[in-house]
Amino acid sequence: MDMSWMQQNLSRRRVLTGATGLAAGALLPPEAVLAATSTYTNPVIWQDFADVDVIRVGDTYYASASTMHYSPGAPVLRSYDLVHWEIAGHSVPVLDFGAKYDLNGARGYVRGIWASSLAYRPSNRTFYWLGQIDFARTYVYTATAVEGPWSRLTTIGTPYYDAGLLVDTDDSLYVAYGNTTISVAQLSPDGRNQVRTQQVFTAPPSVGTLEGSRFYKINGQYYIFLTRPANGQYVLKSSGGPFGPYTMRQVLLDLRGPIPGGGVPHQGGLVQTQSGAWYYLAFVDAYPGGRMPALAPVTWTSDGWPVVQLVDGAWGTSYPSPAVPPPPRQVTPMTGVDTFDGTTLKPRWEWNHNPDDTKWSVGSGLTLRTATVTNDLYWARNTLTHRIQGPSSTATVELDHSAMRDGDRAGLALLRDSSAWIGVKRDGGVSRVVMVTGLTMDTNWNTTGTGYEVASAPVSGGRVRLRATADIRPGAPRPGTFSYSTDGTTFTRLGPAFSMGNDWRFFMGYRFALFNHATQALGGAVRVTRFELSTP
Incomplete structure (x- = not known):
């Protein structure tokens, strides 16, 4: 590597005009030059x-x-x-x-x-x-x-x-x-x-x-x-x-x-x-x-x-590192815990399409009321997404599912044109934690698969913790894995590893996604009291 440019940049910089307004080739005064440390x-x-x-x-x-x-x-x-x-x-x-x-x-x-x-x-x-x-x-x-x-x-x-x-x-x-x-x-x-x-x-x-x-x-x-x-x-x-x-x-x-x-x-x-x-x-x-x-x-x-x-x-x-003045403060990390306090979502969050604003709220947690009756997650409104931190990271959510109704589906997805999720299904008055895979789109972004259940377990009480880990390093095997906990301490793996797709045509990468949709009738709700994005 040619180090001469580094030495020049760490002492005096000859610059072209831009924000500085200096003439091309002008020497900055020594006091304007900050050494990269x-x-x-x-x-x-x-x-x-x-x-x-x-x-x-x-x-x-x-x-x-x-x-x-x-x-x-x-x-x-x-x-x-x-x-x-x-x-x-x-x-x-x-x-x-x-x-x-x-x-x-x-x-x-x-x-x-x-x-x-x-x-x-x-x-x-x-x-x-x-x-x-x-x-x-x-x-x-x-x-x-x-x-x-x-x-x-x-x-x-x-x-x-x-x-x-x-x-x-x-x-x-x-x-x-x-x-x-x-x-x-x-x-x-x-x-x-x-x-x-x-x-x-x-x-x-x-x-x-x-x-x-x-x-x-x-x-x-x-x-x-x-x-x-x-x-x-x-x-x-x-x-x-x-x-x-x-x-x-x-x-x-x-x-x-x-x-x-x-x-x-x-x-x-x-x-x-x-x-x-x-x-x-x-x-x-x-x-x-x-x-x-x-x-x-x-x-x-x-x-x-x-x-x-x-x-x-x-x-x-x-x-x-660029030679710049000391920052006035530390920037807000893109990982960490969100308890959905305050009156608005933090800017780390983006909805899959526009939300129905009458069907969600924040403050002491995120409440997602069912906004769509569908068996297709790609049609479900109010799915809230968060970018995945590379090269691998884990999302853990605390989900209060006590207000779900029969036919409701709520949980944590790895969302793209090929998707999988872990969450709660409520049917016949009984709630189960399930892993679902096989949610797919074609290259015109029409749904070709609405998913199928590959593993399940009974859950008692009204709360469960759901976890998804995503290894987004390019190349095989690109695994996403799912687990759950009923006590907040011990997590149990659920279902096989999900191989995330790497075709470029969807453009956007995989995201963690929080969702709650109905398959029978509206009226149910869940509350996410905590979301944590962590890295190894």
């Missing part, structure tokens, strides 16, 4: 946050990600060092884009929030989220704080596919978007309308598909950062303005990634630290868990092209 390990987040857009506002970093059919959508993550992240909120409070997102006569699986963009506009101190829905139109949401409230600013008739939003130095708003044919749109000063759009580049046949636009102005030049799914990254550069002309250069191709068995780091975005260093936050395909963010330093050639810094010819499993 540790290393970090990739992936920096071993949870499913794909298509990340990353920005810095002052001393705080923010990232946004795709969430498809989960609601609320477009989570906003926050960090003070680019390594430790917390979930701060969601840019899209509800997927109010049609009945299919309510599981009302149709389903929105693998639709919804695709690659989208997060930006900050200093002139009005406002965050902007921009993304297209269903290839039909583009939505813009704004907030003055990432925790919200977020509100819809406008709807634009042009669907900006895989969009990157740029707030230019003169406060103009531009959007780069498209698949293979890349276009740039200019928005009105208030961000509500499209003023102009123009095709600026077409990917050569030798490269093929390019998408996932991220749009930057650095040192007076315009850059559109593009991914070749799922193994490459390219960049376009223009010195003639946001509408080009652009020239292209390869950033990476078939680069070994930091997750054994995982894919090539790609997509994501560039961000500059307070001291002038640049980083690339990409994602790594690592199914069955999903797409995991990984971070690498970036330097620049003398003629203004980004270069990812490698370790032994690969994206490093570790690098020196």
Whole structure:
């Protein structure tokens, strides 16, 4: 590994303009340079946050990600060092884009929030989220704080596919978007309308598909950062303005990634630290868990092209930590215990499609009243999901099932297009703890299997603890296992190991999911008094 770039970054940094406003090649004063004192390990987040857009506002970093059919959508993550992240909120409070997102006569699986963009506009101190829905139109949401409230600013008739939003130095708003044919749109000063759009580049046949636009102005030049799914990254550069002309250069191709068995780091975005260093936050395909963010330093050639810094010819499993000021506080861990106190769900949670808000509540636990009569979990409303922590983790829930009614099904699932669960079935006035597998969808996301019971045991009383352990390391055997406890201490394995699927076409990774649905009539309820996500 060439250490010269590290030594340079740990002493004085020559930087390109960006947030710093320094001229290219300028030397930072010694007091502005902070030495990195540790290393970090990739992936920096071993949870499913794909298509990340990353920005810095002052001393705080923010990232946004795709969430498809989960609601609320477009989570906003926050960090003070680019390594430790917390979930701060969601840019899209509800997927109010049609009945299919309510599981009302149709389903929105693998639709919804695709690659989208997060930006900050200093002139009005406002965050902007921009993304297209269903290839039909583009939505813009704004907030003055990432925790919200977020509100819809406008709807634009042009669907900006895989969009990157740029707030230019003169406060103009531009959007780069498209698949293979890349276009740039200019928005009105208030961000509500499209003023102009123009095709600026077409990917050569030798490269093929390019998408996932991220749009930057650095040192007076315009850059559109593009991914070749799922193994490459390219960049376009223009010195003639946001509408080009652009020239292209390869950033990476078939680069070994930091997750054994995982894919090539790609997509994501560039961000500059307070001291002038640049980083690339990409994602790594690592199914069955999903797409995991990984971070690498970036330097620049003398003629203004980004270069990812490698370790032994690969994206490093570790690098020196970014040199940043001490954080004002520790970020909230993505693992740990939730007792569902307070009046709202914590931002770690997302519903499978929009919930029926009349059928759930929090405060001294999470109450899930049956919201759907169905024998198909994929049609059941108010299924609440939590990302799995890699490389392996365990979810344990305390379930009060005393208010279930005959025909009700409630429990803890490993949820994706092939699913399994452990939970309680109540039939004929009798409750049993069961393991169910064989819940499946086809590639059009229609249900092909509603599941079948493979193991069961009697349960007495009104409470049971359910546990699911998921090993999401890419490659075989990708096991998920289930167990239960009636005393809170001794857990009994139930059923065989479930092999989690690793096909990429569902895009989202497996999640732990809490559910309660009826098969006969509404009226029953369960209460989850505690959820714990732990790692070995």
